[in-house]
Amino acid sequence: MALELRPNCEYCDRDLPPGSTVARICSYECTFCAECVDGKLRNVCPNCGGGFAPRPIRPQREWRAGVSVDKQPPSTKRVHLSYSLDDIAAHAMRIKDVAPEDR
Ligand SMILES: [Zn+2]
Numbered sequence: 001m002a003l004e005l006r007p008n009c010e011y012c013d014r015d016l017p018p019g020s021t022v023a024r025i026c027s028y029e030c031t032f033c034a035e036c037v038d039g040k041l042r043n044v045c046p047n048c049g050g051g052f053a054p055r056p057i058r059p060q061r062e063w064r065a066g067v068s069v070d071k072q073p074p075s076t077k078r079v080h081l082s083y084s085l086d087d088i089a090a091h092a093m094r095i096k097d098v099a100p101e102d103r
Pocket residue numbers: 009010011012013014032033034035036037
């Protein structure tokens with residue numbers, strides 16, 4: 001299974017193309033930009049409470065046969081927040097200081 005490579009930051013809606021180095025994902029592939037993760041979200045996913053890691057780029061060039069952004073294109077379905085901004089802020093404050101291994 002390849003990552004979906006969702007096309008946007010769920011919080012600020014900026015585009016996050018497959019080559020972006022500022023895309024961040026949680027273990028469920030909830031997708032945000034680095035600025036929102038560090039600033040608004042405090043490294044707490046608003047949907048699951050987990051943390052984030054950089055999303056790897058998908059190669060533009062077919063360095064190996066059958067694997068590239070053209071062969072496995074990114075998702076085009078834009079994703080938007082499921083909770084209010086106030087709710088997300090409270091959720092982040094509640095969880096941000098819980099160590100990853102204790103979440
Ligand atoms: Zn963002």
